[in-house]
Amino acid sequence: MKIIPLWLHKLSSPPVFYRFAGTLRPWFLWSALVLAAVGLYGGLVLAPADYQQGDAYRIIFIHVPSAWMSLFIYICMAVAGLIAMVWRIKLAEVIAMECAPIGAAFTLVTLITGSLWGKPMWGTWWTWDARLTSELVLLFLYLGVIGLFSAIEDRRRAARAASLLALVGVVNLPIIHYSVVWWNTLHQGTTVRLLGPSKIAPDMLWPLLLMALATHLYFFASLLNRARVGLLAVEGGKEWARALIAEKADA
Amino acid sequence: MHDFIVMGGYAAYVWPAYAVFFIVFAWDWIAPTLRRRQLLNELRGRVARERLRRERSQASAQRESASGSMS
Numbered sequence: 001m002k003i004i005p006l007w008l009h010k011l012s013s014p015p016v017f018y019r020f021a022g023t024l025r026p027w028f029l030w031s032a033l034v035l036a037a038v039g040l041y042g043g044l045v046l047a048p049a050d051y052q053q054g055d056a057y058r059i060i061f062i063h064v065p066s067a068w069m070s071l072f073i074y075i076c077m078a079v080a081g082l083i084a085m086v087w088r089i090k091l092a093e094v095i096a097m098e099c100a101p102i103g104a105a106f107t108l109v110t111l112i113t114g115s116l117w118g119k120p121m122w123g124t125w126w127t128w129d130a131r132l133t134s135e136l137v138l139l140f141l142y143l144g145v146i147g148l149f150s151a152i153e154d155r156r157r158a159a160r161a162a163s164l165l166a167l168v169g170v171v172n173l174p175i176i177h178y179s180v181v182w183w184n185t186l187h188q189g190t191t192v193r194l195l196g197p198s199k200i201a202p203d204m205l206w207p208l209l210l211m212a213l214a215t216h217l218y219f220f221a222s223l224l225n226r227a228r229v230g231l232l233a234v235e236g237g238k239e240w241a242r243a244l245i246a247e248k249a250d251a
Numbered sequence: 252m253h254d255f256i257v258m259g260g261y262a263a264y265v266w267p268a269y270a271v272f273f274i275v276f277a278w279d280w281i282a283p284t285l286r287r288r289q290l291l292n293e294l295r296g297r298v299a300r301e302r303l304r305r306e307r308s309q310a311s312a313q314r315e316s317a318s319g320s321m322s
Contacts, residue, residue, distance in 0.1 A: 045255065055259035062272045105279045113268040120264050222279055229287045236294050245295050 012091045014231045015240035021224035028221035032214045039210030047203045056120045061207055063113040064192070065215040066106045070138060071173055073103035073219060077145070078170050081163030090234065091227075093159035096166065097149050098226035102219055104142035110135060122186050130179035131187040134172060141169040155234050 010016055043061035050057040077099035083092040114132070115125045126132065145162045152158035180189045191199045192208065200208070235241050258265045 049259055054261060056261040056264055058258065058261075058265050059268045062268060066272070101282075102279060105275050109272050109275050112271045116264045116268040116271075120261055218276065222276075222283075225280065226283045229283045229290065232287065232290050232294075236290065236297075241294060242298060245291055245298065 012089055014090060014235045014238070017091055018228055018231050018240070021228050025221055025224045025228075028217050028224065032217035032221055035210050035214035035217065039207045039214055042207030042210065043204070047207055048201075050204075053121060056117065057204075059113050059117040060204070061211050063110060063117060064208060065212045066110040066113065067135070068212060069215045069219060070103060070107040070110050070135070071176060072216070073099050073106060074138065074141070074166075074169070074173060076223075077103060077166050081166045084163045085160055085167075088160075090156070091231070093156060093163070094227050094230040094234065095223065096163050097145075097159050098223055098230045100142050100145045100149070100162075100166075102222050102226070104139060104146065106215070106219075107135065107139040107142055111139065118186075127186055129185045129187060130183035131176070131185050134176040134179050137172055138169075138176060141166070141172060144169075 011020060040061065044058055047058070049055050077096050080092045080096035080099065083089055084096050111132075114135075118127070119125050145166050148165055149158045149162040152161055179185065180187050192205070193199075232241055232244075256262060
């Protein structure tokens with residue numbers, strides 16, 4: 001029995017993945033931009049103002065998708081990191097490491113937009129409550145992974161060491177998710193549910209879901225974009241990378 | 252249009268949030284492009300240096316063989 005199908009094996013070869021990522025990248029990016037444009041029109045123009053929060057709630061359309069992505073990307077990074085540590089697949093190492101800056105970007109956006117939403121609604125930019133603090137810890141975990149990766153000279157050993165750190169940090173994910181249930185907090189509870197009815201008006205829900213889809217697509221576009229560069233960095237001496245610059249010199 | 256810009260009095264919070272969102276992801280998209288350009292330049296330099304070294308060693312080998320045949 002073959003555990004890894006042949007096409008997947010081929011795809012994990014750096015030159016094949018480099019080309020594959022190059023063709024897929026624009027499709028992900030443009031679909032993300034189109035969905036975000038429609039979602040933001042729905043959220044900023046069509047959706048009515050909230051009866052309690054007025055128009056300030058409109059930050060939700062970037063804050064909540066970013067928060068979801070900060071967790072989703074961490075899971076992706078940890079899974080790729082686990083594969084990198086167990087099977088030592090070069091592509092998995094690159095993908096795990098390139099997830100980190102995108103995840104850090106989404107976490108930073110979550111914290112800043114949350115702060116800008118908290119000021120008019122709670123009267124404070126920041127409070128040390130469970131949800132906010134655990135999300136800040138997530139940012140430090142991402143920065144730790146990036147820092148550890150850049151501190152070790154050997155790119156492949158660095159990726160595996162940072163992957164281990166990423167795996168240890170997984171304990172923070174359930175803490176973030178359940179923080180609004182486990183502790184008393186200023187932060188509001190879950191409004192959108194996968195199972196059962198959501199506690200949000202449909203006029204506000206569809207732009208939010210569209211933005212969530214757009215941020216996922218953007219993440220894949222950005223990951224492909226970054227993985228290409230990461231592969232080039234580890235495979236710089238290889239024949240295919242040399243052929244690439246020869247191609248560029250002719251063009 | 253005016254209502255849209257004013258955001259019910261919350262413009263000072265809503266618009267900076269959106270600005271941060273777009274600035275961060277513009278950076279996220281541009282940063283790898285810059286790194287890629289830098290990497291390709293380094294690689295190009297490395298290939299050029301290697302070619303130069305190869306040509307030099309070939310030239311000196313030819314010179315040595317020429318002086319060897321004269322003596």
